[in-house]
Amino acid sequence: MPTIDDIPDAVSDVLGLVRMRGEFVCESEAAAPWSVRIQRPGSHMHVVQQGFLWLQIDGEEKPLRVAAGELIILPHGGAHVLSSDPRLRPIMLEQAIAEDARRDTLVFHMGAAGVETRLMCARFYFAGVLAARLLAVLPKLIHVAPAAGRPLEWLSVTSAMLANETRAPRAGAALVMLRLLDLLFIQAVREWGATGPGERGWLSGLGDEHIGRALSAMHEEPSKNWTVEDLAEIAALSRSAFAARFTAVVGETPLRYLATWRLNLAAHQLRGGPTRIAEIARNVGYGSEAALTRAFKVRFGETPTTFRKSTRNGLP
Numbered sequence: 001m002p003t004i005d006d007i008p009d010a011v012s013d014v015l016g017l018v019r020m021r022g023e024f025v026c027e028s029e030a031a032a033p034w035s036v037r038i039q040r041p042g043s044h045m046h047v048v049q050q051g052f053l054w055l056q057i058d059g060e061e062k063p064l065r066v067a068a069g070e071l072i073i074l075p076h077g078g079a080h081v082l083s084s085d086p087r088l089r090p091i092m093l094e095q096a097i098a099e100d101a102r103r104d105t106l107v108f109h110m111g112a113a114g115v116e117t118r119l120m121c122a123r124f125y126f127a128g129v130l131a132a133r134l135l136a137v138l139p140k141l142i143h144v145a146p147a148a149g150r151p152l153e154w155l156s157v158t159s160a161m162l163a164n165e166t167r168a169p170r171a172g173a174a175l176v177m178l179r180l181l182d183l184l185f186i187q188a189v190r191e192w193g194a195t196g197p198g199e200r201g202w203l204s205g206l207g208d209e210h211i212g213r214a215l216s217a218m219h220e221e222p223s224k225n226w227t228v229e230d231l232a233e234i235a236a237l238s239r240s241a242f243a244a245r246f247t248a249v250v251g252e253t254p255l256r257y258l259a260t261w262r263l264n265l266a267a268h269q270l271r272g273g274p275t276r277i278a279e280i281a282r283n284v285g286y287g288s289e290a291a292l293t294r295a296f297k298v299r300f301g302e303t304p305t306t307f308r309k310s311t312r313n314g315l316p
Contacts, residue, residue, distance in 0.1 A: 013216075013219040014130060014134070015134075015186055015189070017128050017130040017264060017265075017268050018126055018127075018128045018130050018131050018134050019126070019127045019128040019131070020124050020125070020126060020127075020178065020181060020182050020185060021124060021125045021126070021127055021178075022122060022123075022124045022174075022177060022178045022181050023042060023123045023124055023125065024121075024122065024123040024124075025106060025120070025121070025122045025123075025162070025166060025177050025181065026106045026107065026108045026120075026121055026122075026166060027106060027107045027108065027118070027119070027120055027121075027162075027163050027166045027167065028107075028108045028109075028110065028117075028118070028119050028120075028121055029107065029108070029109050029110075029116065029117075029118050030051075030053075030084065030109075030110050030111045030116070030117045030118075030119070031110075031111035031112055031113055031114050031115070031116050031117075032084035032085070032111055032112065032114030032115045032116075032117075033084050033085060033088055033111065033112060033114060034083060034084050034088075034096075034110050034111035034112070034117075035081060035082070035083035035084065035085070035088035035089065035090040035091070036081065036082055036083070036090055036091060036092070036093045036096050036110065037079065037080075037081050037090040037091065037092050037093065038079065038080055038081070038082065038093045039078075039079035039080075039092075040077075040093075040123060041077055042077050042123045042124060042125050043073065043074060043075050043076070043077055043123070043124050043125065043126065044073070044074045044077060044080070044121070044122070044123055045071070045072070045073045045074075045120075045121070045122045045123075045124070045181065045184065045185070046066070046071070046072050046073075046082065046119055046120070046121050046122075047070075047071045047119060047120040047155065047159045047162075047184070048066050048067060048068050048069070048070050048071075048117065048118075048119045049068060049069075049118045049119055049120065049156075049159055049160075049163065050068050050116065050117060050118040050119075051067075051068060051115060051116055051117030051118065052065060052066060052067045052068065052117060053065075053066050053082050053083065053084065053117050053119065054066070054081075054082070054083050054084070054085065054086040055072060055080060055081070055082060056080060056081040056083070056086050057074070057078060057079075057080045057140070057141065058078060058079040058080060059078075063086040064141075064143065066143070067145075069145070069146055069151050069152060069155065069156065070143070070144060070145040070146070070155075071142075071143075071144040071152075071155055071159075071184065071188055072141060072142065072143050072144075073141070073142040073144075073185065073188055074140065074141060075126075075135055075138040075139070075140075075142065076135060076138070076140060078140070082119075084111070084114065084115065084117065096108075096110045106165075106166035106167070106169065107166060107167055108121075120159050120162055120163060120166070122181050124181060128268070130264055138189075139192075142188050142189070142192045144187075144188050144191045144192065152191075154187050155184070155187070158180055158183055158184050158187070159184070161176075161180055162177060162180045162181070162184075165177050165180070205246070205249045205250040208245075208249050210235040210236060210237055210242070210245065211235060211245060211246055211249050211250065213234050213235050213236070214231040214232075214234050214235045214242070214246065214254065215250075215257075217231065217234050218231070218254075218257070218258050218261060219261065222258070222261060222262050222265055222283070222284050222285050223282065223283060223284060223285040224285065225285070226254075226255075226258055228242065228243055228254055228255065231246075231254050242254070258285075259295070260299070262284040262285050262286070263284070263295060263296055263299045263300070265283070265284045266280050266281070266283075266284045266286075266292060266296060266304065267296075267300065267307060269283065269284075270304055270307055270308045270311065271307075271308070271311040277289050277292065277293075277304050277305065277308075280292065280304070289304075292304060
């Protein structure tokens with residue numbers, strides 16, 4: 001029987017090199033009328049569990065109504081307003097939190113005595129060698145909503161677990177909440193990738209029936225001496241059709257993608273432990289430490305040794 005590691009999955013490979021760092025999580029109970037402005041740096045996630053709210057992003061003309069059972073993520077951050085009515089004048093989130101005299105857990109209250117909205121809010125950052133590349137293809141807003149009235153079970157279950165941790169934090173709550181946020185983000189990206197616009201940069205290739213096979217093969221065996229012919233055969237396409245389709249979908253040639261993937265893996269392994277650089281070079285498909293060092297310096301602007309030292313000193 002195959003193990004989890006035996007399942008070819010390019011999406012997991014990519015997201016595995018992106019680390020989420022949660023900075024703030026809370027459950028909010030808001031009774032109309034209410035309106036708060038959020039402009040802290042970082043990415044933001046809001047899950048509406050009950051009622052509804054209006055989202056107004058700075059620079060966008062129309063507000064978006066978000067109902068119970070829906071999730072919104074602002075991967076690039078940016079100032080925005082959440083409210084019961086977009087015509088209300090907002091107050092800063094910090095002021096609203098300071099005015100919440102009942103705050104004794106990670107549950108935040110605001111508003112008056114009107115229609116209630118309950119939501120989970122989180123602020124987080126992305127780190128890791130692929131963080132910038134992932135953010136480059138994500139939109140300003142990811143809005144996940146049920147299709148044809150069918151609730152998103154993964155969203156209701158995960159957000160309920162997150163709410164339980166905020167209401168009654170126990171030992172290990174910080175780690176549990178981070179893992180749940182990670183799960184919500186991955187599920188949201190999967191949902192967006194399946195239903196969103198076709199042009200999603202290199203991320204589009206992960207969901208392409210033919211290109212996805214080639215990507216999974218490269219991810220599974222990065223040290224193999226791959227040729228375009230090998231990858232085209234795996235993708236069940238002719239060499240020319242594969243090369244053209246790969247470049248059109250992913251935005252770079254197959255061998256360029258492979259080179260970038262190998263160097264990203266090398267950076268990940270350098271950050272993750274004491275493995276010798278020569279061994280890492282072999283693991284990711286470079287014949288020698290010198291060959292890896294030359295390519296690594298072009299890609300990251302520093303040698304593997306310097307990169308490893310900088311990450312040990314707490315840099316991303």
